[in-house]
Amino acid sequence: MFSLLRVVAQRFALGLLTLFIVSLVIASIVELLPGDITQAILGQTATPETVEAFRRELGIDRPVHERYIEWLKGMVTGDMGKSLANKREISDLVGTRLSNTLFLGGFAAAIAVPLSLFLGLLAALYRNSIFDRGINLFTLTSISFPEFFVAYILILLFAVKTGWFPGISNVSTDLALGDKLFRTLLPAATLTLVVVAHMMRMTRAAIINLLSSDYIEMAHLKGIRPMRVIFYHALPNAWGPIVNVIALNLAYLVVGVVIVEVVFVYPGLGQLLVDSVSKRDVPVVQACSMIFAGVYILLNLLADIVSIVTNPRLLHPR
Amino acid sequence: MAELERLKMKLERGKISRREFLSRVSAMGLAATAPALYSATAMGGPKKGGRLRSAVAHGSTTDMLDPATYENGFMSTVGYALQNHLGEVDETGAMVPELAESWEVSNGAKTWAFNLRQGVEFHNGKTLDSDDVIASFQHHMGDDTKSPAKGLLEQVESMRKDGPNQVIFELTGGNADFAYIAADYHIAIKAAKDGKIEANDGIGTSGYVLKDFDPGVRCFMTRNPNYWKEGRAHFDEVEMLSVIDPAARTNALTTGEVDVMDRVDLKTAHLLAREAGVRVEETTGTKHYTFPMRTDTPPFDDNNVRMALKHALNREEIVEKVLFGHGVVGNDHPIAPSNPFHAATLEQRTYDPDKARFYADKAGGNIKVQLSAADAAFPGAVDAAVLYREHAAAAGIDIEVVREPNDGYWSNVWMKKPWCACYWGGRPTEDWMFSVAYQAGGSWNDTFWTHERFDQLLIDARAETDQAKRRAMYFEMQQIVRDEGGVVVPMFANYVFAMADKVQHGPLAGNWDMDGTKYIEKWWFA
Numbered sequence: 069m070f071s072l073l074r075v076v077a078q079r080f081a082l083g084l085l086t087l088f089i090v091s092l093v094i095a096s097i098v099e100l101l102p103g104d105i106t107q108a109i110l111g112q113t114a115t116p117e118t119v120e121a122f123r124r125e126l127g128i129d130r131p132v133h134e135r136y137i138e139w140l141k142g143m144v145t146g147d148m149g150k151s152l153a154n155k156r157e158i159s160d161l162v163g164t165r166l167s168n169t170l171f172l173g174g175f176a177a178a179i180a181v182p183l184s185l186f187l188g189l190l191a192a193l194y195r196n197s198i199f200d201r202g203i204n205l206f207t208l209t210s211i212s213f214p215e216f217f218v219a220y221i222l223i224l225l226f227a228v229k230t231g232w233f234p235g236i237s238n239v240s241t242d243l244a245l246g247d248k249l250f251r252t253l254l255p256a257a258t259l260t261l262v263v264v265a266h267m268m269r270m271t272r273a274a275i276i277n278l279l280s281s282d283y284i285e286m287a288h289l290k291g292i293r294p295m296r297v298i299f300y301h302a303l304p305n306a307w308g309p310i311v312n313v314i315a316l317n318l319a320y321l322v323v324g325v326v327i328v329e330v331v332f333v334y335p336g337l338g339q340l341l342v343d344s345v346s347k348r349d350v351p352v353v354q355a356c357s358m359i360f361a362g363v364y365i366l367l368n369l370l371a372d373i374v375s376i377v378t379n380p381r382l383l384h385p386r
Numbered sequence: 387m388a389e390l391e392r393l394k395m396k397l398e399r400g401k402i403s404r405r406e407f408l409s410r411v412s413a414m415g416l417a418a419t420a421p422a423l424y425s426a427t428a429m430g431g432p433k434k435g436g437r438l439r440s441a442v443a444h445g446s447t448t449d450m451l452d453p454a455t456y457e458n459g460f461m462s463t464v465g466y467a468l469q470n471h472l473g474e475v476d477e478t479g480a481m482v483p484e485l486a487e488s489w490e491v492s493n494g495a496k497t498w499a500f501n502l503r504q505g506v507e508f509h510n511g512k513t514l515d516s517d518d519v520i521a522s523f524q525h526h527m528g529d530d531t532k533s534p535a536k537g538l539l540e541q542v543e544s545m546r547k548d549g550p551n552q553v554i555f556e557l558t559g560g561n562a563d564f565a566y567i568a569a570d571y572h573i574a575i576k577a578a579k580d581g582k583i584e585a586n587d588g589i590g591t592s593g594y595v596l597k598d599f600d601p602g603v604r605c606f607m608t609r610n611p612n613y614w615k616e617g618r619a620h621f622d623e624v625e626m627l628s629v630i631d632p633a634a635r636t637n638a639l640t641t642g643e644v645d646v647m648d649r650v651d652l653k654t655a656h657l658l659a660r661e662a663g664v665r666v667e668e669t670t671g672t673k674h675y676t677f678p679m680r681t682d683t684p685p686f687d688d689n690n691v692r693m694a695l696k697h698a699l700n701r702e703e704i705v706e707k708v709l710f711g712h713g714v715v716g717n718d719h720p721i722a723p724s725n726p727f728h729a730a731t732l733e734q735r736t737y738d739p740d741k742a743r744f745y746a747d748k749a750g751g752n753i754k755v756q757l758s759a760a761d762a763a764f765p766g767a768v769d770a771a772v773l774y775r776e777h778a779a780a781a782g783i784d785i786e787v788v789r790e791p792n793d794g795y796w797s798n799v800w801m802k803k804p805w806c807a808c809y810w811g812g813r814p815t816e817d818w819m820f821s822v823a824y825q826a827g828g829s830w831n832d833t834f835w836t837h838e839r840f841d842q843l844l845i846d847a848r849a850e851t852d853q854a855k856r857r858a859m860y861f862e863m864q865q866i867v868r869d870e871g872g873v874v875v876p877m878f879a880n881y882v883f884a885m886a887d888k889v890q891h892g893p894l895a896g897n898w899d900m901d902g903t904k905y906i907e908k909w910w911f912a
Contacts, residue, residue, distance in 0.1 A: 102794040109448070109457070110532060118532060153448035154601065161447070164600075220633060227641045235641035236634055238627060240604065333629045333638070335603040343447040343602055346793065352447075 072376060079372055083365040090361040091143075091354060095136050098350050104128065105152050105348040126152050128350075139354060149351045153344075158355045161340065166359060168239065169329075169336035172252055173321035176259035180321075181314060184264045188271025188310075193298060195276055207265035219258045219331040226254060237332040255332040259325060263317040270313040274306035308375035315371035323360040432890070436911040437623040441635045443649035445628025447602035452585035453574040454526055454533035459648065459899060460628055462571050464605050467624065467906040468509075469574035469590030470615075472500055472519070473565050475814055475902055477893040479724050481565045484615075485514065485575050485591065495560035495849050500568070502551045506614045508577045509589045509596075516547035521578035525585060535572040537822070537829055560849025562856070563815040571903070593619025593907045602628055607906075620910035639664060639884055646885040646909075648900050652710045652765070655882055663887050668712055668880040671896040672722040672812020672819070675764045675879060677757065677774070678832040681872035683804045689870055691753055694745035695785075696874055698778040700737035704876045707773060708766035712882050716875030719867040720810060720819050723878070724896050727816050727860035735868065742781035754784045755805060762795035763807035770876065771807060801832050808832060812878075814897050816860045817848050824867060833872030840866045888912050 106122040123129040142149050148158040187207075191200045210218060227235035237251050278284060279302060287297045326338025337356055344352035376382045445460035453469065456462050472486040483489070486500040506514040523545060526533035541564075543556045557564060567573075576583040576590060588596035593615065594607035605626040613619050627644065629635040632651040638644045640661055650658060650666055659666040679686035679695070686692060701715040714723065718735055721728050746753050759771035768789055775785040790799045790806075799806050813819040822828055825844055826836040840863055847859040867873065881899040891909040895902030901909070 103797040107797045109455075118536075121530070122532060151448070154450045223637055227637065231641065234643055235637035236627075236629065236643050238604075238643065330631045331634055333627060333631070333634050335600070339602065340447050347446065347448045349448060 072373075075376060076369070076373060079369050083369055086365055087358065087361055091140070091358060092136075094354055094357045095132065095139075095350070098345075098348065098353055099132050101345075101348060103348060105350070108347045109153060128152070135350075139351065143354075143358070148355045151344075151349055151352050153347050153349045153352075158352055161352065162337065162355055162359065165335060165337045165340045168334065169322060169325065169338070171248070172255060172259070172325065172328075172334060172336060173318070175249065175252055176256040176263070176321050177318055179256060180260040180263050180317070181267065183260065184267035185271055185310070187264070188268040189275065189298060189303075191268065191272040192275035192279070192302075193294060195272070200272075204269070207261075207268055210261040211263075211265035214327075215258060215262050216327050216331050218261050219255070219328055222254050222258055223331075237334045239334070252332075252334070255325075255328050255334055258328050258332075259321055263320060267310070267313050267317055271306070271310050274309045275302050278302045278305055304378060307378040311374045311378075312371045315367040319364045319367045322363045432617065432620050432892075432910040433912070434620050434622070434910070436621050437625065438621040438646070438889075438906065438909070438911075439625045439627065439644040440905075441627050441629040441638045441644040441647040443630060443632070443635060443647075445602050445630070449601040450586060451588045451596075451599065453572050453576070454531060454535070454585065456572055457534070459903070460605075460626065462898070462903050463626065463900070463906065464596075464599075465571055465574055466592070466904050467594045467607055468588055468592050468596055469576060470506075470592050471569045471571070471574060473569040474904070475566075475569065475895060475897040477895040477902075479726060479814060479895075479897060481569060481814075484569070485519075486568075489565060491562070491564075491851070493560075495562045495564070495851060496557045498555040498557065498564050498568075499548070500553050500555070502553065503614065504551055506591050507612055508591050509610060510577065512577045514575070514577075514591060515550040516553045517550075517581070518578045518583075519553045519575055520545050520547060521581055521583045522575045523573060524581075525576075525583050526573055533572055535570050538567045538570060538818075539573075559845065561817070562848065562851050563817045566815045566818060571898075594624060604628070615907075618907045621906070624906050626906075639886070642886070645889050645911075646883065646900075646905065648881075648883045650882040650884050652712055652882060655710065655712065658884055664884055665887060665889075666882065666884045667894070668882040669894050669896040669901075670714060670722070670878060670880050671724060671898065672810075672814065673879050673881065673899075674716055674720060674722065674810050674812055674875055675767070675770070675877055676716075676720070676808045676810060677771075677805065677874040677876070678808050679872045679874070680801075680804045680834050681836075682834040685749070685753065685755065686804060686872060688749050690745045690749035691755075692872060693869070694742045694749060694753055694781070694783060695755070695778065696735060697738045697742035697745065698781045698783050699774055699874060699876055700777045701735075701876045702737075703777070704770050704773055708770045709877060709879055712880040713877045714880075716877050717864075717868055718871065718873065718875050719864040720812065720823065720873070720875060721816055721860070721864050722812055725814070725816055725819075727857050729861045729864040732861065732864055732868065737777060739777075739781035742778070742783060746781065746783060752782075752784070754786070756786045756788050756803075758788045758790050758799050758803040758806040760790040760792050760795050760799065760807070762792035763800070764809040764879070767807040767809075774876075801830075811898070816863070817844070820844050820863060820867075821848075824871065835872045837866060837870060885909075 106119045226233045233254050287301045329336045329338045341356040442460045444458035449461050456465050470485045473481050474484045476482045487503045488501050490499045526535040527539050541557050543558045546554050593610050593613040595610050598606040607624045609619050635647045639647045705713050757771050759767045771787045775787050778785045823830050826841050843859050843863050847856050850856045883900050888911050890912045
């Protein structure tokens with residue numbers, strides 16, 4: 069148990085280091101973008117004098133490293149700072165957006181993860197059957213289309229033609245949970261279709277890989293039912309790779325949904341990031357990137373822990 | 387327009403059909419307004435009630451309620467719904483009083499006295515007086531302001547009040563069109579406290595009161611029961627959604643999630659019009675797309691090169707293929723058919739490869755130029771540039787189309803590269819348009835053009851109050867820009883928008899998108 073904690077602490081520290089590097093990279097990349105926030109906001113009205121005055125007012129006339137260090141100090145103490153564009157606290161700005169994004173991602177994950185595990189197990193159980201081929205064909209088809217196309221198809225079928233679901237996910241804060249689920253079902257279904265193939269096929273492959281090993285053959289020879297062999301004998305040893313793929317896809321559900329947000333007009337974090345980049349609102353870009361990077365790192369850490377716990381060999385590396 | 391009134395009457399009495407009405411109004415040259423006239427006439431007067439939901443193609447998380455920061459269609463719509471101005475532009479393009487009841491011009495159009503309407507209340511209960519007006523204008527003046535209206539108000543020498551209901555402006559030079567500037571959408575009249583306005587509170591005198599504003603997402607307003615203006619503000623509640631993606635906007639309208647949308651995707655406008663329960667309408671305003679050449683940079687410093695390029699463009703084909711017919715051809719000057727002094731009798735420039743070749747020879751033979759374009763300039767700008775290249779090739783002119791990135795287009799390409807694509811929302815008056823973009827030294831003179839006679843005419847016409855003389859001056863100026871200016875104006879683009887059948891409106895104003903961006907206060911449900 070002690071060694072597990074040590075591994076976790078190690079990974080955590082590495083994660084923090086990664087976050088730090090990401091923040092450096094983002095800061096320098098945003099600096100490389102042409103123009104700055106004063107030009108983006110003033111647009112056609114930007115004269116050299118107003119640009120200068122505005123830069124001074126925002127404090128961005130100082131050198132990059134000074135601003136970066138100041139930002140880092142704030143970040144360490146939990147202060148994300150204020151948006152340059154509208155002076156609002158970034159924590160307020162990000163708060164509702166983040167909860168919206170997590171809600172949609174969580175909803176999609178709640179459908180996608182059990183569904184793909186279940187389909188993957190069935191496909192492994194009845195491998196090379198019509199069912200197996202059919203489900204592979206379907207999931208591979210849906211992952212091969214760009215997400216906006218999948219989204220438009222769903223809108224066409226379930227909003228325009230039948231009118232069962234709303235064409236846009238207009239969620240205001242005072243909506244009841246049931247309404248909110250109803251209004252976000254189409255975007256969640258889109259995301260599900262996009263991520264299911266990866267997880268389902270990894271589950272199937274991991275299980276099939278194990279099914280050819282000796283101890284499984286032994287289990288079969290003992291006369292155990294196929295379902296039980298898969299659940300009790302194969303699955304516990306297959307968790308490692310499966311959880312890794314699940315973590316990757318969960319991270320994608322949080323950080324990669326900007327297109328789905330745009331198509332369904334869903335006010336999530338991705339849209340905020342896009343707006344802030346186009347306005348060169350550096351502190352907001354930094355905050356959003358930190359959140360996205362943090363989610364990625366945390367989910368991967370979680371996946372590592374799960375695979376270590378389920379595989380004692382990794383607990384005692386020599 | 388007596389004929390029009392007669393037709394309206396016949397339609398109301400059922401003597402002519404809708405089809406006949408539309409075709410006869412179209413024959414009178416009012417094609418763009420015909421459906422609007424029909425819907426206003428056929429449905430009787432405006433009715434109160436309902437909740438209007440609109441899908442707006444703009445909006446960003448960085449938006450603010452401060453009128454000095456309005457830079458997109460979402461915020462100008464919000465601004466018009468919450469706040470009034472001294473005057474407003476009506477459907478004929480004329481300036482009519484709003485918070486100012488009337489105004490008097492004297493001293494060669496240098497002194498403007500605005501008489502304020504009495505008994506108008508702000509949403510917070512304060513009564514409008516001259517201090518509010520002065521503070522509201524001062525918000526856009528001085529060194530600290532970042533307001534786009536700053537340049538417009540540089541001509542104001544002083545403001546003073548004469549009692550609680552009159553404000554007198556002294557200008558540095560005569561300007562017969564100052565009322566238009568005073569009604570610019572940035573210069574909203576807000577309540578003053580200790581000589582300053584609270585810019586970000588969203589409080590105004592207009593027909594709707596702000597309830598909820600989530601920048602880049604949504605704005606919710608309810609009717610001001612205390613609104614002073616008669617016959618306006620019909621909806622009980624208004625919900626605006628920012629829907630940037632054109633397909634999502636179209637979906638929202640066709641599935642009944644919203645009642646109106648702006649910026650119909652021109653490629654699919656004809657399909658949307660076929661949809662049951664949805665109407666597509668359009669107005670021709672002052673919005674135009676241009677290809678400005680830097681006249682201070684070779685080879686564009688030679689007018690023969692400019693003339694060759696102006697003759698080497700097939701405008702009809704561009705309107706047909708880039709605007710899908712939703713627009714009219716331009717005549718290489720920025721004055722729109724809807725502007726009061728548009729030179730309608732000025733000969734229309736046409737595609738003429740022979741003339742282009744003639745000017746090219748005068749310029750010394752081979753013309754090889756680069757044209758920078760990106761769709762940030764206007765939708766279809768790259769396609770237009772490529773078409774231009776083909777047209778010019780027939781005249782032996784070699785245009786190389788340089789595709790620029792959308793991001794940063796306005797800071798890195800426009801007014802930097804020698805020749806690029808550009809878009810202008812246009813201005814309601816000739817003077818305004820010419821001053822911002824064609825006067826020597828103007829801050830957005832994107833052709834870097836100087837023309838002595840033109841600049842002289844501009845200043846003379848500004849102070850001239852004799853309408854016939856002004857018309858003659860503006861005619862000459864349009865001619866000068868057309869024949870000697872640095873800009874190619876291929877087209878004026880229509881504003882195209884769509885609404886559910888139950889949404890009704892009167893005659894449409896064309897000065898901005900969506901009925902002068904005042905649909906929230908002007909339209910109603912049948």
